[in-house]
Amino acid sequence: MQTQAKLLSFNQRHYAIQSNPCCPRKEPEKRLSIGLKFFDLFPSNFCTQLGTSWASSSPLILLSRACKQTVGFLKDQFHHGFITTILFCHSLIFSVVRLLPMAADRKRLFITNGSLLQEKLISSSNGRYYPFHNFSIEELEKATNNYAPHCFLSYNLLGTWYKGSLDGRVLSICIPRYPNVHASRNQIINEIVNDVAIAAQLSRQRNFLRLIGCCLETPVPLLVYESVKRGNVSEQIHVTGEFHSQPMTWKCRLKIAREIAHAVSYLHTAFSRPIVHRGINPLNIFLDDYNVAKLSNFSQSLYICEDEIIKTDRIIGTLGYLPPEYLEHGEITEKFDVYSFGTLLLELLTGRRPYNLIARRAGYFRFWMNSMEGHFAGNCLKYHVQCHSINEVVDYRILPGGGVNEQQQWQAAVELALKCLETSKDKRPAMEEVTKILWQIERSLATFPERHSSVYDDGRIFMEEMIASYEGRCHVLQSFSGEELKKMTNNYHPDYIFCCSNIGIWYKGIVTQEFDVYNFGVLLFELLIGLRLFDLFHLVDKEGGLLLDHLQNFVKWHSINEVVDPKIPKNEVGHDEQQKWEVVLELAFRCMVTAKEERPKMVEVATELNKL
Numbered sequence: 180m181q182t183q184a185k186l187l188s189f190n191q192r193h194y195a196i197q198s199n200p201c202c203p204r205k206e207p208e209k210r211l212s213i214g215l216k217f218f219d220l221f222p223s224n225f226c227t228q229l230g231t232s233w234a235s236s237s238p239l240i241l242l243s244r245a246c247k248q249t250v251g252f253l254k255d256q257f258h259h260g261f262i263t264t265i266l267f268c269h270s271l272i273f274s275v276v277r278l279l280p281m282a283a284d285r286k287r288l289f290i291t292n293g294s295l296l297q298e299k300l301i302s303s304s305n306g307r308y309y310p311f312h313n314f315s316i317e318e319l320e321k322a323t324n325n326y327a328p329h330c331f332l333s334y335n336l337l338g339t340w341y342k343g344s345l346d347g348r349v350l351s352i353c354i355p356r357y358p359n360v361h362a363s364r365n366q367i368i369n370e371i372v373n374d375v376a377i378a379a380q381l382s383r384q385r386n387f388l389r390l391i392g393c394c395l396e397t398p399v400p401l402l403v404y405e406s407v408k409r410g411n412v413s414e415q416i417h418v419t420g421e422f423h424s425q426p427m428t429w430k431c432r433l434k435i436a437r438e439i440a441h442a443v444s445y446l447h448t449a450f451s452r453p454i455v456h457r458g459i460n461p462l463n464i465f466l467d468d469y470n471v472a473k474l475s476n477f478s479q480s481l482y483i484c485e486d487e488i489i490k491t492d493r494i495i496g497t498l499g500y501l502p503p504e505y506l507e508h509g510e511i512t513e514k515f516d517v518y519s520f521g522t523l524l525l526e527l528l529t530g531r532r533p534y535n536l537i538a539r540r541a542g543y544f545r546f547w548m549n550s551m552e553g554h555f556a557g558n559c560l561k562y563h564v565q566c567h568s569i570n571e572v573v574d575y576r577i578l579p580g581g582g583v584n585e586q587q588q589w590q591a592a593v594e595l596a597l598k599c600l601e602t603s604k605d606k607r608p609a610m611e612e613v614t615k616i617l618w619q620i621e622r623s624l625a626t627f628p629e630r631h632s633s634v635y636d637d638g639r640i641f642m643e644e645m646i647a648s649y650e651g652r653c654h655v656l657q658s659f660s661g662e663e664l665k666k667m668t669n670n671y672h673p674d675y676i677f678c679c680s681n682i683g684i685w686y687k688g689i690v691t692q693e694f695d696v697y698n699f700g701v702l703l704f705e706l707l708i709g710l711r712l713f714d715l716f717h718l719v720d721k722e723g724g725l726l727l728d729h730l731q732n733f734v735k736w737h738s739i740n741e742v743v744d745p746k747i748p749k750n751e752v753g754h755d756e757q758q759k760w761e762v763v764l765e766l767a768f769r770c771m772v773t774a775k776e777e778r779p780k781m782v783e784v785a786t787e788l789n790k791l
Contacts, residue, residue, distance in 0.1 A: 270317040311393065313392055319345075321345065353403075353411075378475075405467070407466065414535050426576035426577065433617070437617040443459065446480075456483070460518035499532075518600060522560065528589065536559065636748055693775035709746055730771070763791070
């Protein structure tokens with residue numbers, strides 16, 4: 180019993196250290212040196228690896244390491260005395276018996292964890308198939324060099340992250356946090372299964388961390404994701420020195436905010452039941468090699484019906500990111516994520532953690548006494564922003580070089596954050612509207628050179644790509660002007676937003692009758708010439724980009740007999756027929772003009788055709 184108590188004490192102590200999200204990057208070398216008293220006879224390196232194995236909930240890894248070093252260790256230690264050898268063997272046997280899940284247990288864990296995961300996938304994916312790879316313990320051990328300290332990547336609320344390489348593929352491996360007084364093993368397993376079930380459905384989306392697979396052979400499943408060498412956003416913002424000598428620029432921070440807003444909008448609109456993330460903070464946002472923001476950790480996420488309010492008694496999250504209705508009444512809606520995003524935007528802007536801002540404003544005593552009051556955190560954040568100038572609010576590291584344009588962006592970002600932090604959830608904007616505002620703020624920073632011929636160049640490139648990808652099949656598309664699209668969507672009003680995807684924001688618009696007139700003009704032209712328009716593209720000069728320009732160039736350099744379908748016998752056609760062809764050709768051109776106001780009505784088109 181005494182030995183077991185030491186094991187438990189070691190486990191709790193080790194967990195308390197590895198769960199600290201603010202720990203420095205070099206902390207793993209310090210924390211992994213913690214060992215057990217009855218392991219003092221082991222070499223220091225072996226004790227280090229043993230501590231790593233116990234914390235990762237992977238006793239099989241412990242046994243494999245022990246077996247590799249036992250023979251050599253016994254030879255080195257035998258000359259120290261018979262008693263030392265006996266004590267060592269006793270410790271080794273006890274460790275193996277205490278920690279080893281046998282082959283049957285390994286199979287049992289695989290079946291148990293796999294069945295839970297399969298049940299969750301079936302209930303949440305509407306029968307769709309989302310494949311992912313099942314890794315063995317040995318594969319992950321090989322990928323991380325036995326979870327060596329130099330492979331340590333990051334911490335977040337889900338667990339400890341390592342970088343690894345397997346068969347030439349760079350991976351990120353997450354070891355979930357170990358069970359403790361706050362969360363039982365079954366609770367943690369359910370959270371991991373929930374994370375896998377949702378992440379598997381988002382693997383093809385650009386701004387979500389792509390799940391590659393998991394290991395189901397351990398008591399708590401291990402997760403394997405795509406490579407995120409740069410770590411999480413919290414480290415990029417707050418950690419400086421050896422690893423991050425240059426502060427993150429405002430342009431990069433704004434891009435992260437816009438991409439995460441887009442990702443959350445996708446969760447709220449892309450599924451039949453919206454998904455509430457409940458964990459939007461810098462620790463759960465990773466950056467890939469190209470600085471693309473990746474949202475992760477769906478362990479606390481849940482499906483809700485539209486406009487549904489779910490209540491819970493279990494309050495989980497990071498102070499400052501939790502809305503007042505959740506702290507006071509346990510209410511969960513889509514506006515939960517809006518509030519959390521407002522705090523994230525404020526943290527990106529100020530470069531300070533929210534609880535530091537709250538404690539600085541209210542004092543540390545009031546901070547600890549009132550931290551769970553619903554309105555306390557939000558009021559402190561808003562008061563801090565409202566009582567300081569924009570230059571005092573913004574991170575001092577991004578102030579140099581900020582011109583008038585940047586200051587306007589900072590002010591717009593602050594106003595948006597305050598809207599998201601409204602105490603009443605009904606006053607907070609939807610994430611689709613937040614995404615649109617961030618798009619507008621980001622676009623105000625970019626400068627686009629004027630190119631009068633860009634529409635022709637873009638049209639030419641687009642048609643060439645269409646021809647190459649559709650293998651000559653006819654796919655006629657209409658070209659819309661910017662003014663037409665603005666009119667269809669009421670100048671891209673948020674009420675016209677349909678959904679958000681990895682491509683961008685989708686708007687619903689009203690298509691006028693002139694749309695059918697244009698399509699009829701294309702049909703009329705194809706009936707006359709006997710060619711598909713994409714086939715015709717090969718016969719004309721490719722400097723023009725608009726469809727109408729191509730057709731007019733073709734007609735300009737050919738006679739009417741050369742334009743008309745060659746299958747029509749020209750010898751039997753008189754002068755009257757040729758005039759009819761010219762009238763039909765002119766009518767087709769009128770139907771396809773770019774300005775829709777200049778196109779004829781379909782009644783007029785039918786009248787002119789009846790006259791022929």
